Amino acid sequence: MSDDVLVSVSGARKTYPVRNAWGRVTGHLDAVAGVDLDVRAGETLGVVGESGSGKSTLGRLILQVEKPTAGEIVFADDVPGALARRMQVIYQDPFSSLNPHRTALQNVLEPLQVAADLDAAAALERARESLAAVGIEGDAVHKRPRAFSGGQRQRIAIARAIAPRPTFIVCDEPVSALDMQVQAQVTELLQKLQREFGLTYLFISHDLSVVREIATRTAVMRRGRIVELAPTAALFDDPRHPYTQRLLEAVLVPDPARARERLAQIATRPAEDADTGAPERPLVEVAPAHFVAL
Numbered sequence: 001m002s003d004d005v006l007v008s009v010s011g012a013r014k015t016y017p018v019r020n021a022w023g024r025v026t027g028h029l030d031a032v033a034g035v036d037l038d039v040r041a042g043e044t045l046g047v048v049g050e051s052g053s054g055k056s057t058l059g060r061l062i063l064q065v066e067k068p069t070a071g072e073i074v075f076a077d078d079v080p081g082a083l084a085r086r087m088q089v090i091y092q093d094p095f096s097s098l099n100p101h102r103t104a105l106q107n108v109l110e111p112l113q114v115a116a117d118l119d120a121a122a123a124l125e126r127a128r129e130s131l132a133a134v135g136i137e138g139d140a141v142h143k144r145p146r147a148f149s150g151g152q153r154q155r156i157a158i159a160r161a162i163a164p165r166p167t168f169i170v171c172d173e174p175v176s177a178l179d180m181q182v183q184a185q186v187t188e189l190l191q192k193l194q195r196e197f198g199l200t201y202l203f204i205s206h207d208l209s210v211v212r213e214i215a216t217r218t219a220v221m222r223r224g225r226i227v228e229l230a231p232t233a234a235l236f237d238d239p240r241h242p243y244t245q246r247l248l249e250a251v252l253v254p255d256p257a258r259a260r261e262r263l264a265q266i267a268t269r270p271a272e273d274a275d276t277g278a279p280e281r282p283l284v285e286v287a288p289a290h291f292v293a294l
């Protein structure tokens with residue numbers, strides 16, 4: 001594993017049983033169908049692709065909340081027990097990660113008591129610091145999640161993620177549920193925190209415009225595979241895979257609001273061309289650091 005690689009994914013596959021309406025297993029589906037990917041220290045690696053392409057499954061494999069059916073995920077200096085603290089996650093819906101019965105401060109404190117080796121006073125200090133870093137201060141820290149707006153709730157979830165001082169955060173559609181103006185603020189916040197704490201992000205989103213904004217490199221997923229991987233600017237300026245080209249066509253629409261709308265439609269629409277059974281194609285380097293499965 002080369003020096004700057006934080007997480008190395010090789011040959012990762014995750015197969016799920018497919019069940020019919022009666023719960024009987026009728027087949028199998030490769031949600032992740034053979035992925036090789038290195039996440040480099042300090043980068044934001046964007047993962048895009050339509051709904052169902054396997055982005056979240058890849059995220060869960062990397063987080064080690066699920067085991068791959070085949071292949072492996074290796075972390076640099078993988079200290080046993082330390083991994084839970086060093087790796088955190090931010091989901092689309094903060095309600096799924098925040099306890100509604102606890103205050104913002106309690107929510108941020110909770111993982112610190114499990115993951116970080118801090119005494120009670122230091123943990124409290126750390127939780128307050130983390131909330132302050134996302135702009136939640138004063139009496140607000142004693143309010144419950146319901147008292148906050150969607151954007152503020154996501155800030156609390158972010159504070160909870162950074163509190164144990166991780167090195168790596170999987171962001172799975174972290175701004176997708178927010179309206180556009182709030183999206184921009186939360187994206188900026190994530191960038192600020194990255195600089196401040198030297199974080200590495202795996203940034204999953206079906207929204208190409210957000211990924212274009214934040215990612216250093218971008219991987220395009222389709223049906224469990226990476227079909228293109230390139231520095232973000234190269235991917236958007238010179239997409240090589242027909243699937244990437246289709247996703248990006250919408251960006252050429254001059255009206256930005258309309259472009260966003262079209263992107264959202266394309267990215268969430270199930271693939272319409274039937275190439276099931278097409279041979280697995282390896283990624284080939286077509287330009288410096290630009291890989292395509294052609």
Ligand SMILES: Nc1ncnc2c1ncn2[C@@H]1O[C@H](COP(=O)(O)OP(=O)(O)O)[C@@H](O)[C@H]1O
Pocket residue numbers: 016017029030031049050051052053054055056057058
């Ligand atoms: N726990 C699961 N059991 C069965 N199928 C699953 C499970 N999780 C995901 N899948 C299936 O795997 C595919 C990829 O899902 P997912 O990784 O959530 O895609 P994405 O995040 O890109 O929308 C989908 O077809 C989905 O229905």
Ligand SMILES: [Mg+2]
Pocket residue numbers: 055056057
């Ligand atoms: Mg998902």
